[in-house]
Each structure stands twice: as C-alpha cells, then as structure tokens.
Amino acid sequence: MRYFLILFFLASSFQLEAKFEVNDNMKNAYSYIINLDIENAKNLLSKERQINPNNGIVDLYENYIDFLHLLTSGEDEVLFQELNKNKLKRIRNIKRNDNISPYYLYSQAEIHLQWAFTRIKFGEYVTGAYEIQKAYFLLKKNERIFPNFYLNNKNLAVLYALIGSIPKQYQWLTGLIGMEGDIHKGLSELNNFFYLTQTDPEYEQYNIETILLLSFLQMNISNENKDYEELLSTIHDKYKTNKLLKLCAARLAHKLGDNKLSLQILNHIPPEDKTLPIYYFDYLLGMSELYNLNYEIASRYFKRFLQNSRGRKHYIKSSYHKLALISFLLGNDQSMSHYFNLILLNGDIFIDEDKKAQLDAERKKIYHQSLLKSQLLYDGGYYKQSLLELEKSSKSLFNQNDISEYWYRKGRIAQRMHEPPSKIIEYFSQSYNKGQGLKAYFPPMSSLQIGYEYEKLGNISKARAFYKKCLLFSNFDYERGIHQKAKVALTRLNR
Numbered sequence: 001m002r003y004f005l006i007l008f009f010l011a012s013s014f015q016l017e018a019k020f021e022v023n024d025n026m027k028n029a030y031s032y033i034i035n036l037d038i039e040n041a042k043n044l045l046s047k048e049r050q051i052n053p054n055n056g057i058v059d060l061y062e063n064y065i066d067f068l069h070l071l072t073s074g075e076d077e078v079l080f081q082e083l084n085k086n087k088l089k090r091i092r093n094i095k096r097n098d099n100i101s102p103y104y105l106y107s108q109a110e111i112h113l114q115w116a117f118t119r120i121k122f123g124e125y126v127t128g129a130y131e132i133q134k135a136y137f138l139l140k141k142n143e144r145i146f147p148n149f150y151l152n153n154k155n156l157a158v159l160y161a162l163i164g165s166i167p168k169q170y171q172w173l174t175g176l177i178g179m180e181g182d183i184h185k186g187l188s189e190l191n192n193f194f195y196l197t198q199t200d201p202e203y204e205q206y207n208i209e210t211i212l213l214l215s216f217l218q219m220n221i222s223n224e225n226k227d228y229e230e231l232l233s234t235i236h237d238k239y240k241t242n243k244l245l246k247l248c249a250a251r252l253a254h255k256l257g258d259n260k261l262s263l264q265i266l267n268h269i270p271p272e273d274k275t276l277p278i279y280y281f282d283y284l285l286g287m288s289e290l291y292n293l294n295y296e297i298a299s300r301y302f303k304r305f306l307q308n309s310r311g312r313k314h315y316i317k318s319s320y321h322k323l324a325l326i327s328f329l330l331g332n333d334q335s336m337s338h339y340f341n342l343i344l345l346n347g348d349i350f351i352d353e354d355k356k357a358q359l360d361a362e363r364k365k366i367y368h369q370s371l372l373k374s375q376l377l378y379d380g381g382y383y384k385q386s387l388l389e390l391e392k393s394s395k396s397l398f399n400q401n402d403i404s405e406y407w408y409r410k411g412r413i414a415q416r417m418h419e420p421p422s423k424i425i426e427y428f429s430q431s432y433n434k435g436q437g438l439k440a441y442f443p444p445m446s447s448l449q450i451g452y453e454y455e456k457l458g459n460i461s462k463a464r465a466f467y468k469k470c471l472l473f474s475n476f477d478y479e480r481g482i483h484q485k486a487k488v489a490l491t492r493l494n495r
Helices: 002-017 024-034 038-051 056-072 077-095 102-121 125-145 151-163 168-175 183-199 204-221 225-235 243-255 259-266 280-291 295-308 316-329 333-345 352-363 369-379 383-393 400-416 421-434 442-456 460-472 479-493
Strands: none
Touching: 024 038, 024 056, 024 204, 038 056, 056 077, 056 102, 077 102, 102 125, 102 151, 125 151, 151 183, 151 204, 183 204, 183 479, 204 225, 204 243, 204 479, 225 243, 243 259, 243 280, 259 280, 280 295, 280 316, 280 369, 295 316, 316 333, 316 352, 316 369, 333 352, 352 479, 369 383, 369 400, 383 400, 400 421, 400 442, 421 442, 442 460, 442 479, 460 479
16 A cells, blocks of 8 residues: 555656646747757757756657758658657657646647658658548547637648648548548638737747748638738748748749749848758749849759759759750750750659659650740749730740640730730630640639639639639649649638
C-alpha cells in the first residue's frame, strides 16, 4: 500500500508539472519562428526547456521550426528523413502532458497537419492523407470539448486547403471521413479568426500566420481583385520584416498585374538579415524580369535559383523551361534545345509549372514569338503592350493551337481593360470553339472565364453550365489548378 501511494504521488506530481504554458518566452519564441529567426527561437525554447521541462508548447514549437526548415529548404530528402525522426518523440511527449488542456489535442493535430503538408510536398500522398485524417479527428474532438478555443478554426480551415493539394487518386482517403468540406466555410472561419487576432490579446500573436493562411487560400480559390487588394493592404509594409509575408505580398502584387510593385517587394533586402533563406525569391525575380522582357537579367536569377536549389524538385523543370523560352526569344535554337534536354533530366512533375515544362520539352514545342511576348507582357500587367504584340500575330496564325491561344489572350486582355462583357464572352467563345480536341489549356480556361463573366451578369444557369464544361476537359496543361477553380465556383453557386 505504501509503494502504491508513493507511485500515485509521483504520477500526480508529474501530471501537475506537465502542462501547456503559453508564457512570454513562448510568445516571443513563436514570434521569432514566424519571422524565420530560427536561432533566437531555439535559444528561447532551450531556455524554457531548462526552466519548465514539461511545457508541451516547446515540443509544438520545435516541430514548427522543423516544418519551416523543410518548407524553405526545397525538397531536401536527407533533411526530411533526419527531421522526420523527431515527430513521434514530440507526439509521445505531448500525450504524457496535461490532457484536460485545450492544447492537448490541438498540439497533436498541429504537428500532424504540419507533417501532412510536408509529406505532400515530398510526394508521400498516402501518408500525408493519413496525417490529415488524424489531424481532422483530433481537431473535431477538441472543437466539441472546447468550442470557444478558436485555434481549432484556424487549422480546420487549413485542412480544407490541404485536401485540394492531394491528387485525385488519393482523395478517397479523405473522403472516408466526409472531408469534402466547404472551402468557403473554411475561409469564412479563418476570416473570423483573423478578426480575433486584431481584437483579442489572447490571439494577437497569430496575426501574421493568419494573414499567410488567408493569402494562400485566396490566391488559390479567388478570382476577385478586391480580395487581393484587401490582403495586400493588410500586409502593407510588414513584408519588410517578414520573409513569408514578403512572399505573399509579391505574389498578390503579381495577381493584381502590378509587376513594378512585385519587383519592388522582391528587391527589398532587410539589413543584417539572419533568417532562413528562401531561394524561391530568385525564381520569382526571374519571372518578374521576364515579364519586363529583360532576358539577360531574368536568366541570371533563374540560374542562381538552380545553383542554390541542388536536391530540390519543384520549379527546377520550370526554371529550365524559362531559360529555353529566353533562348528562343533571343533566336538561339541550339541553347533552347539544350535547356529542353535539361528539363527531361532534372526535377519533378508535381506542380503545374513543372508539368507544363515537361510536356513542352517532350513535344519540343515551337512557339509563336508574338503570342509568347504577348503572354509575358500580360502576366506582368502591361496590357496595352500585350495587345499591341498580340495584334502583330494576327496575320501569321497557321495552326489550331495558335488561333485558340490568340482569342484566349484577346479575352484576357479585354477583361483587364474592362471591355463590355459581351465582347469578352465573344473572344473566349472563339477560343473555346477553335480549341476543341487540343490538349492546351486555352479551351477549358476560356470556358472557366465565360462562366465568371456570366456569373457577374447574374446569369447563374449559364455560368454553371460553363463551369461544368470546363471540368469535361482532361489531360491539359495546368489542369489541376483550373479544375479546382471551376469546382470552387460550382460550390459557390450551389450554396
């Protein structure tokens, strides 16, 4: 009996000491983490570990550091395998912690969610979907027990976004638990949580993270400039002290067709920067300079990205593809052929940009110079110049693909120059009709844009019909992203 009492006392003492404490140390550590200042974050976490060894928040934030390392380092398989070993240890530590805290289930779910995103990034879709399932169950349970613990809402919204990242052949795994979800509901919940970060001191520290999540969601599902403008206004000049916000701000500026602002954001270098490097900025700078038709400067950025991304899988094919395009525009066919060969030998084909690069290299695609320049100028927001370049091509369109592309680009420019909806629909209809049977993205994308135009006019039946027509196309460039937008639009109309 005496030994039983001793053991009971020791266990009870451990339970009392093991807790989740979001104290000043933890708040400051989190602030450093979200700013990618990993050295200072680790120092604070180490200090907390010494003072309060059973604080479960330390395990959560150490996992956050591993997650951001993997997110910013490219697809480093060695680092992935090394950091993967830490996950189970942290989950075990948390399970031994205070099980009546709202952070008990939340912390486990957050770790599973971070690893789900990481595994999908590294192509481990089945395991990633399994991590999503576990995170979902934990969050829904925590939501039932602690309905006023609003961190649950933040992560549930992220789950809906992650589902869209899983290839079709693995979506049955998430479907088993009814996770088709409503991405608009998730976005609404995230907006509500964002309001809390502005008004409630308890959630204030999550303001930047929520802006990042909102930007990610809006850029993937929204077609409205006002949404991008609001987010960019919210970020304002915070990007000057946070690299992740800098990434979002640059992409939002691009979505708004403001290449000048995008370049301004990307070129800002904070003094004495000791944060984790993001080499993807070089890729974005290369793209922005390419939109300006600054071929030599763009080439330097793409080459620097490739040099700093050894072992990386994503955007490698796309970078070589852009170098091939530059070679073509400079009239160097031998160099273009060289880069096409490098596309076939390097990188992965998970993201749409890399898939497009792979297909063009396999086809050894020959471009129409004026159409290509028009596209680049349009992507940079230079709509008048894009239209002038487009009209140069009008008398030299000799195949079905070029004709469909011509009308598609005319429709896109007309949208940006606020021409009447009837004209815009006419242009996209020409692209849609001329492009039947092609594997190019112009016909399905034209169908999607016609749907948007009819939706704006309030003609819901026609909008719905064209969104459905978009989904009938398959095996074309950028298929996943275009289909996702059509599905989101149909969900919106069916609400």
